[in-house]
Amino acid sequence: xxxxxxxxxxxxxxxxxxxxxxxxxxxCMVACQVENNISPMVRQDKENYLPSMTFERDDPSNKMxxxxxxxxxxxxxxxxxxxxxxxxxxxxxxxxxxxxCVPVCPVVATDKNEEGGIVSxxxxxxxxxxxxxxxxxYHARYFNWFDPIWPKGMDKALSPRTSVRPRGVVEKxxxxxxxxxxxxxxxxxxxxxxxxxxxxxxTPACVEVCPTGAITFGxxxxxxxxxxxxxxxxxxxxxxxxxxxxxxxxxxTKRDWxxxxxxxxxxxxxxxxxxx
Amino acid sequence: xxxxRRRFITFxxxxxxxxxxxxxxWKLTDDVSIWTQNWGWIPRLKKGADSAVPTVxxxxxxxxxxxxxxxxxxxxxxxxxxxxxxxxxGICPLCASGAQLMNSPARVKxxxxxxxxGKYDPVSWDEALEVLAAKxxxxxxxxxKALFISGDDSGTxxxxxxxxxxxxxxxxxxxxxxxxxxxxxxxxxTMNGSGQVGFDIEDSDCVLFIGADALDSxxxxxxxxxxxxxxxxxxxxxxxxxxxxxPVQTRTAAVCDKWVPVAPGGAAAFALxxxxxxxxxxxxxxxxxxxxxxxxxxxxxxxxxxxxxTGVKAAVLAxxxxxLMEAQRPVVVPGALGGGAAGFAAGAALNxxxxxxxxxxxxxxxxxxxxxxxxxxxxxxxxxNDLAGYLxxxxxxxxxxxxxxxxxxxxxxxALPQAExxxxxxxxxxxxxxxxxxxxxxxAGADLILPAPHPYERFDDLxxxxxxxxxxxxxxxxxxxxxxxxxxxxxxxLGLAAKLGQDLGFETFEDVLKAKVEAIGGNWDELAAxxxxxxxxxxxxxxxxxxxTLGQAAFPAKATAPVAVxxxxxxxxxxxxxxxxxHNPTTIRDTELKGSVMCVQVCKATAKQLxxxxxxxxxxxxxxxxxxxxxxxxxxxxxxxxAVPLGFGHTAWxxxxxxxxxxxxxxxxxxIEPGSGLTTWAGxxxxxxxx
Numbered sequence: 001x002x003x004x005x006x007x008x009x010x011x012x013x014x015x016x017x018x019x020x021x022x023x024x025x026x027x028c029m030v031a032c033q034v035e036n037n038i039s040p041m042v043r044q045d046k047e048n049y050l051p052s053m054t055f056e057r058d059d060p061s062n063k064m065x066x067x068x069x070x071x072x073x074x075x076x077x078x079x080x081x082x083x084x085x086x087x088x089x090x091x092x093x094x095x096x097x098x099x100x101c102v103p104v105c106p107v108v109a110t111d112k113n114e115e116g117g118i119v120s121x122x123x124x125x126x127x128x129x130x131x132x133x134x135x136x137x138y139h140a141r142y143f144n145w146f147d148p149i150w151p152k153g154m155d156k157a158l159s160p161r162t163s164v165r166p167r168g169v170v171e172k173x174x175x176x177x178x179x180x181x182x183x184x185x186x187x188x189x190x191x192x193x194x195x196x197x198x199x200x201x202x203t204p205a206c207v208e209v210c211p212t213g214a215i216t217f218g219x220x221x222x223x224x225x226x227x228x229x230x231x232x233x234x235x236x237x238x239x240x241x242x243x244x245x246x247x248x249x250x251x252x253t254k255r256d257w258x259x260x261x262x263x264x265x266x267x268x269x270x271x272x273x274x275x276x
Numbered sequence: 277x278x279x280x281r282r283r284f285i286t287f288x289x290x291x292x293x294x295x296x297x298x299x300x301x302w303k304l305t306d307d308v309s310i311w312t313q314n315w316g317w318i319p320r321l322k323k324g325a326d327s328a329v330p331t332v333x334x335x336x337x338x339x340x341x342x343x344x345x346x347x348x349x350x351x352x353x354x355x356x357x358x359x360x361x362x363x364x365x366g367i368c369p370l371c372a373s374g375a376q377l378m379n380s381p382a383r384v385k386x387x388x389x390x391x392x393x394g395k396y397d398p399v400s401w402d403e404a405l406e407v408l409a410a411k412x413x414x415x416x417x418x419x420x421k422a423l424f425i426s427g428d429d430s431g432t433x434x435x436x437x438x439x440x441x442x443x444x445x446x447x448x449x450x451x452x453x454x455x456x457x458x459x460x461x462x463x464x465x466t467m468n469g470s471g472q473v474g475f476d477i478e479d480s481d482c483v484l485f486i487g488a489d490a491l492d493s494x495x496x497x498x499x500x501x502x503x504x505x506x507x508x509x510x511x512x513x514x515x516x517x518x519x520x521x522x523p524v525q526t527r528t529a530a531v532c533d534k535w536v537p538v539a540p541g542g543a544a545a546f547a548l549x550x551x552x553x554x555x556x557x558x559x560x561x562x563x564x565x566x567x568x569x570x571x572x573x574x575x576x577x578x579x580x581x582x583x584x585x586t587g588v589k590a591a592v593l594a595x596x597x598x599x600l601m602e603a604q605r606p607v608v609v610p611g612a613l614g615g616g617a618a619g620f621a622a623g624a625a626l627n628x629x630x631x632x633x634x635x636x637x638x639x640x641x642x643x644x645x646x647x648x649x650x651x652x653x654x655x656x657x658x659x660x661n662d663l664a665g666y667l668x669x670x671x672x673x674x675x676x677x678x679x680x681x682x683x684x685x686x687x688x689x690x691a692l693p694q695a696e697x698x699x700x701x702x703x704x705x706x707x708x709x710x711x712x713x714x715x716x717x718x719x720a721g722a723d724l725i726l727p728a729p730h731p732y733e734r735f736d737d738l739x740x741x742x743x744x745x746x747x748x749x750x751x752x753x754x755x756x757x758x759x760x761x762x763x764x765x766x767x768x769x770l771g772l773a774a775k776l777g778q779d780l781g782f783e784t785f786e787d788v789l790k791a792k793v794e795a796i797g798g799n800w801d802e803l804a805a806x807x808x809x810x811x812x813x814x815x816x817x818x819x820x821x822x823x824x825t826l827g828q829a830a831f832p833a834k835a836t837a838p839v840a841v842x843x844x845x846x847x848x849x850x851x852x853x854x855x856x857x858x859h860n861p862t863t864i865r866d867t868e869l870k871g872s873v874m875c876v877q878v879c880k881a882t883a884k885q886l887x888x889x890x891x892x893x894x895x896x897x898x899x900x901x902x903x904x905x906x907x908x909x910x911x912x913x914x915x916x917x918x919a920v921p922l923g924f925g926h927t928a929w930x931x932x933x934x935x936x937x938x939x940x941x942x943x944x945x946x947x948i949e950p951g952s953g954l955t956t957w958a959g960x961x962x963x964x965x966x967x
Contacts, residue, residue: 018510023491023501023527026848026863031374033859034353037321042929060861061870068862075913081879082537084911086530124309147317151381151930154858155319156759160326160347166313209355211366211498212491212531213505218536226510252511253378260489271507 005096006246011195012117013175014220016230016250017090019258021214024072028206028215032070033198035176035205036162039148041066044050045206048147067142069093069173070206077257087258089251090215091205093140093173094239095119097246101132101141109170115195117248118175126169133170137240138247139194141172175217176204199225237262278637295433295647298829311742320624320630330806333371334428334685334731335854336847337454338496338741338775341808342373344732344755351375351732351756359868360808362738362750367670369848373730373857378756380858382714384727384931386528386761396725401763404726409775413706415679416444423448423678425663427546427686427853429456429701429740431646436780437684438653440769443778448678449653450663452686452852452953453693455488455612456742460659462617466822466952467624471641471815472655476745478503478639481516482603484596485528486623487543488611489520490638492527493845495743504531517599519585521546521588522878523842525912536596538913540614540840541959542586544830545621546593547610548573549582551629553597559629561821564680568624569823577830587914588963594747606630614843614958615664615693616949618829623821628821640813642747645739648791649780662947664692664955667701677704683711683718684765685728689731690717690926691852693957694900710764717856721927728765733758734772735786747811749796751803751930778967810937828951837961839882842919843940849923855933858925867908869922874937877910877919885915893967896920898960901942904967918964 041060058065069090076084099119109125133141147167161178183202184194199218209216218225231250237259238247328343341360345353349513353373355668356363388396406696415421424441426434427452436641438449451457461470477483507516514949520529521536529535538546552573579590600606612624616883632638669675710722719725736752766785782788793800798809848863892907913919924937
């Protein structure tokens with residue numbers, strides 16, 4: 001796929017996140033790690049331990065080393081007390097219509113060519129060059145600095161849905177793609193066209209557990225799906241829309257300052273007109 | 277034919293090009309990429325039937341109704357239970373880690389007996405129970421010789437424990453202090469209320485949270501969040517107004533329509549200031565002490581006086597009062613974080629003045645499930661026992677230390693206010709037994725550890741978790757067989773009772789729960805399949821406005837140090853009972869914890885006053901201890917206040933929480949609240965010194 005000519009899909013899976021409803025509780029981040037077998041950050045690799053040559057691994061407070069496919073950011077309106085406001089913004093992979101990461105991959109380990117518009121990530125093909133990470137303006141991609149290690153016994157609680165990735169590869173949110181496959185399978189069994197999944201058949205883990213209902217998921221192209229209507233609503237915006245990457249993740253807010261930060265505008269700059 | 281240079285090159289290039297037309301190279305490349313990513317230490321996934329089994333998870337304080345995802349019968353994930361009103365499909369960040377906590381490295385693997393300082397030997401259950409039975413036998417005779425602390429305030433297991441204690445002739449059955457305990461005691465003793473108080477926020481069009489961080493850590497959090505969800509439809513105008521009043525812009529404040537900063541310890545004064553405005557505007561109540569209440573608030577809680585006590589400007593106070601008066605179905609939800617009766621009673625009195633007691637969308641008195649274990653302590657007595665007050669008295673030598681202390685699903689050594697004093701009180705007990713699933717701080721210092729199964733491995737129940745607006749009962753049945761040598765604590769106690777010649781009327785805890793389900797009129801099979809039993813209806817009867825207590829207790833305590841402390845609980849970090857689960861450290865921001873040092877939050881004005889800036893190392897010193905932290909400047913904290921995170925500073929558990937940050941319970945100051953006699957730590961103050 002060449003840059004600038006987005007492939008057209010009949011189905012575009014997308015998310016609409018209401019920033020005004022997110023409390024930043026973190027349940028979605030936990031559910032994401034559980035679903036996708038992201039290992040807890042342990043300090044020592046006992047399997048590959050060489051005395052005096054093996055360093056302890058980084059602490060989870062070093063956010064350059066964490067694997068957070070879904071990251072909840074804390075936003076501030078940057079005003080002093082008592083006019084201060086705070087908001088929370090969950091950021092999955094934007095599954096851009098015109099992704100910056102795809103054309104830079106030298107080994108085609110990431111692509112956008114499956115019906116549904118989810119940007120793939122093929123771990124065994126990834127050579128860990130991290131060009132895609134440099135290209136992604138949303139910081140949605142993460143590099144496996146360490147082999148995944150579950151403390152003894154915890155590997156019993158691995159999710160059967162997602163393969164475990166070794167160190168040296170890049171990974172990212174794929175809208176819980178195995179749930180998509182499962183939903184299509186269910187549709188086939190029920191005699192429904194898998195390319196016209198009814199709303200609710202396919203739900204990523206974060207959407208499923210969100211206690212405030214801040215995240216909605218569905219087919220952006222399907223007028224019967226709630227996300228279609230929400231993405232065209234007056235409160236909708238997308239992150240860094242001016243870059244033209246056409247993300248499939250929309251946000252809702254009634255707060256102007258949140259919307260303005262969403263496109264990283266300069267203090268004196270006026271937001272551009274919204275594009276869909 | 278010799279091999280010259282030209283032939284060699286032709287042969288080599290031809291061979292190389294030719295091999296590209298075979299699958300060998302491509303297959304090898306593919307295999308290499310797979311081989312180099314498949315090492316022996318990279319775990320393989322388990323195969324098997326995938327299912328979702330309903331149960332209850334008691335990892336958070338209130339409990340979540342969950343569905344446990346299993347593969348081949350082994351739990352691996354946890355999601356909410358859509359069919360249960362406690363969840364509505366949502367889940368909290370602690371229970372979301374349920375399956376991981378089931379396999380956590382911090383679990384106690386079997387009964388252990390202390391053999392020296394920090395040294396334990398595994399023992400058999402029979403031997404452990406012999407030891408405990410002998411200790412309890414020698415402690416028989418004379419009240420005060422045994423103590424039972426329960427960290428579960430909604431389970432029928434408490435009936436087994438308190439009945440067992442009663443048969444031993446002991447009245448020392450205590451709940452860990454928390455919202456349910458403080459509100460329950462204030463409701464009964466200060467306001468003469470009956471039943472269990474709750475808040476029907478689902479049906480309210482205006483909710484004022486006073487200090488209750490209801491959308492993150494107060495009460496049945498997920499149900500609160502679902503009520504917020506229902507009244508705040510996506511992309512449309514909200515159907516209810518939510519206001520949060522408290523010293524810190526918490527996660528609840530972040531999504532509320534308005535944040536009203538109120539100084540720590542000022543919640544009661546703020547509520548009474550609102551009451552004064554309501555009364556001036558004609559509000560009245562049929563309570564017997566209305567006249568006393570009216571003269572109290574009109575004389576002592578005028579807008580000017582309230583501003584001095586709470587930092588809330590008169591115009592802001594008037595605006596909040598107007599919001600309440602203009603709403604059709606307002607409700608005030610007072611939090612009691614910090615113990616004491618005043619904060620709760622003042623908020624509850626506001627509901628009465630607004631005519632919102634036992635009204636749809638208001639504050640309600642709910643019926644309680646009948647007791648099934650004879651001799652069990654009633655809620656009035658159990659909620660009335662003040663653990664922090666008792667342990668402080670034991671520590672000070674003013675009360676006799678128990679000979680045997682039993683602790684269930686609680687971590688008093690870590691989680692009580694002024695933690696070092698309280699743990700000194702507990703340490704005076706002759707023999708400490710911990711019925712803990714995890715090696716927490718209390719278990720790590722106990723003489724005997726009798727590990728309890730994880731919630732997914734046992735029978736348990738939830739009886740109307742505090743804060744709900746309807747009578748609700750949920751049952752939890754085991755999802756998986758225990759993998760470790762653990763036994764259900766109520767079953768252990770029932771066995772112990774039989775050993776000591778007691779007859780509690782039941783042989784197993786499952787039988788107790790069956791009797792409970794029958795007593796409430798529920799259906800066991802439906803409840804075990806994840807449904808909730810709910811019943812509408814309230815307990816009628818008048819309440820007082822608590823004027824006599826509020827007249828003494830509603831005034832903020834005199835500051836003993838320059839900076840007021842606002843403890844903030846964030847469920848993803850952990851609760852008093854459960855430390856940070858393995859997957860949660862990545863959800864903690866680097867403005868909350870940096871390496872092994874936690875961050876405390878102050879606004880620019882306070883930072884300037886203290887001579888500190890972003891990243892400064894500070895020491896916070898309270899009456900009972902000190903904490904180390906880094907400063908994070910956050911404008912969502914009132915001036916003169918330092919927001920401190922609860923849930924850090926564990927000294928036991930596992931690498932995901934041990935040694936991370938400091939335990940702020942140490943710097944809270946426990947004192948006796950005038951009027952109610954309850955222990956409170958609201959309005960604690962500290963000295964903040966740059967290190």
